[in-house]
Amino acid sequence: MSQAFRFLSVPGQAVIICALALLVFSAFPFAWMASTAFKPSHEIFATPPTLWPTTFTLENIERLFAETKFLTYFRNSVTVSLSAVGLTLIFSVPAAYSLTRFRFPGREQIAAVVLFTYMFAPVMIIVPFYILIRFLGLTNTHLGLVLAYTAFCLPFNLWLLRTFFQSIPIDIEQAALVDGANRFQAIIFVVLPLALPGVVATGIFTFILAWNDYIFARVLLSRDELKTLPVGIADLYNASVVDWGMIMAAGLLVLAPVLAVFVFIQKSLVAGWGAGGVKG
Amino acid sequence: MAEDVALRSKALWRFRLPEPVLGLLLVLPAVSLLVALTMYPVLYGVWISLFNKHSFFPEQTFIGLGNYVAILGDAEFWASVQRGAIYAVSTIVLQIVLGVAVAVLLDQRFPGRNILRAIVIFPYIVPTVVAVILWKWLLNSQFGLVNYLIESAGLSNQPISWMGRDWIMTSLILVSVWQFFPFVVIGVLARLQTIPGELYEAATVDGASAVQRFTNVTLPQLKSILFVIVLLRSIWMFTKFDTPWLMIQGGGAETYIRTLPVYTYQRTFAYYEAGLGSAMAVLMFLMLAVGAAIYFRLWRREEEL
């Protein structure tokens, strides 16, 4: 895997072409979103469409901030999603570790049951879930929503982390224990660094699920100040005059900070690989 | 300092918990939360499926399996199952194939790789609402960029109605694959990074080509993560509600992408039949359970530990 990159070789060129195709597939829609976000209303419907706005304008973004609670929705989404990640990992990391390292009665059954609960479509659970949350007095609170996300992310967190822990050979821990470390130290200093890419990946998935959720946020929250982005943006779209410029501006602003975060995380994912490789 | 900590930890651990107890203790918080927050709604859903219950109003009448009989005799139910299956299978296959291919690509070293790795994830991190709206705009039959490009390239002389009868399923699949293939990429890439380099070196020494290295070294190593990914994506795509639903909102030929989750939602929230809707959810669950059981049986041998 550590060959220097050769531009002129056939495989090298194939890689570049594929990389470019991938770039277009993944990123071009966003470029188009940005383009629309900065165009004035009249230009948005012009034929032929222009990629680079002939008139570059910030009026869509201004309208977004002035007329809607976009910033509030954004802040809410960040709070709720991060909390969901934290809470879920706190519960699922020890549990997944336990499922792969310890033998205890009911282990396989628990794993199977966890998966089975996941198969019940959120769409159908939403009403009884709402009643439950109301019973706990948590409607219209972010905590209620975070609990919902935790409940729904736990199953796949457990499964995903279980696989990542499974892929870390038990010999490494045994070696550490033999070297005089206790179990706790072995976990913190040996296993976790190796599992870090997996934990980070799982954390990312949880974040995304919470970030993207529409149906729970819609039903469990009714106060406008508490809304998360998906609900806020859906409302903007359904507003009878579809302000494409403003909607695209909203989408763009949703993306920009998360983009920065992911560029940062990429580095730690690569570093994790470098530090944790299995060496003889 | 470190010694102090080590001493204190050792003291704590001298009182050594038996392994099964420790194991259960670590699992307990997660399982309790899950039971409390998921089991109740699930059980209530099963309970209410035996009743004829109006979604708005509290009155309900017990009708046993009446809802189930009605569903199984409903032509629209079977049509929605078929649409849902087409949607799920197409999107899963495309997501996996594309995801693995892209992960392998991103495991190669080339300039700009790290940036591309970040960019690839973009579609996944955008809320579904934004993704659907964005693609609806791109696929707008009159003003969308895609049709403009297609017509300019001469591939068609009529604007394609992406949200109309003939193409809406394709549009839906396209948006879903675009949005979710990064999930596969992240999982597979993380796994690829832990494959020991020596295995590839050994294969190269043995004279294996790139394709052979992929099939004989990479794929077997990916089996376990792919098992989980295919399972998770299958469950999600089969029960996916918000993507087709949001595509229907504000115009989209609903009849042709009315998948089972969408139809289930409609029976509860539009036909106002909460009992029947729950029965459909239970049927959906049973279908998935049977599918999962078959899946597990096929892969049982691969499971370690």
Place this chain on the structure above:
Amino acid sequence: MSRRRGLVSIAFAAGAMFGLCGPTLSADKVVRVWHTETEPQTVKAFNDIARRFEAKNPGIKVEAEGLAWGDLEGKIMASLAAGDPPELSHGQPITCTALQAKGLLLPLDEVVKAIGESNIWEQVKRVCNVGGKQYGLVHAAGTSLLIYRKDLADKHGIKQPKTWDDLVAAAKALTLDTNGDGRTDIYGITIPGDNLFINILLGELIKANGGQLFDKDNRPTLTDRKVIETLEFWRELARYAPPGWEGHGYLQTFQNLYGQKSAMMLAGYGRGAGMIERFAPKEMANGETFSVWVKPHGPSGTEPATQVDEEPWMLFRGAKHTKEGVEFLKFFYQDENYLEYIRTVPIHFFPITKSLRESPAYRENDMIRRWKSWLDVQEQYLERDQGKPTLVVEWSDMTEKPYLMEVLGSGILRDMVIDVAVEKMEPTKAAEKAQKRLEDLLRSKGYIKG
């Protein structure tokens, strides 16, 4: 080291969880108001009105939320199931009567008296009026409009269509290839393809053809000649709509109009005026280029019929602060507050109070002056009782047919229209299929026996 870090993170998490609980303790009386007007300027105006009310009434807080119609119904449902409905909410007229039939609403007669009974248009008062009591009070009425390109109509000598055949002929004549490249550039008419609007249009067309959807015994009458004629009309008209119209939602149909992809719009609304001004080319963005015709009637009908978009406010019996809700509504309809609300979508929000409609402040509004003809046609429909709510064919339907809500949601009528107009199924066959599905639905809900 790690233990200390562990303790700190636990404390942090606990603190975060408490922080997330949010303010739940308040001595104020909270009036929750759910409405379906999500346009930013309307939301803002509504919130301004709410704040002014709070300033005049210390101790009362108004929590307003704007939701899309589809989401609103789901939320109302969830809240009723949990026994926790809001004080006030919008709803479809048929939803209002369905809820009233179950005893879930309180009458709003106090508000009507405060506004002045004779101050409200007759048509409006008929909405959700049960047993002489007003259980729903319309927030604003906007009728469905046949919008057309006057410049193109004049150019091609098209006169106002009086019958459906005239309309089809006009649509055909206005499907044009404007630049001579052999491809149609502008289609005669645009029609919606989504569930709500197909139902709205179908109800209106059947009335315009002198027919009905259900008979006195709640049996669907879809195989009736008058309904078949309506389906055939739809099929003919669809030939002159942009291909893929079955995937065109409400907003797309407006886009087709102001984006010059279609010359007429059958299910248009006053909202279109705002969109035209914002998105159409500047020289065309006015009420002279985009004008309104009174709708034609069908072969078996005698006079025009149109749907009226008029969601009533509903007051829920099970809510905590209904008295305060009533006070808020009274405040809302006072001319200076109501004007602020109406002004946000002035051509679509037709005021329910004559006092506002005739007030100089209203009449002097720029946009209202610019699009006068649109408003005059709406007033005409209302005065002549040619406008009805969605799926309501006769006023008696409102109280005698409480299942219209389920019929609308089921999409059965929509599937029937798609079968005929897109799948090219024989109208009689499609009608029979839909008839059976509707009968099953009504039977399972106990509205027909046997």
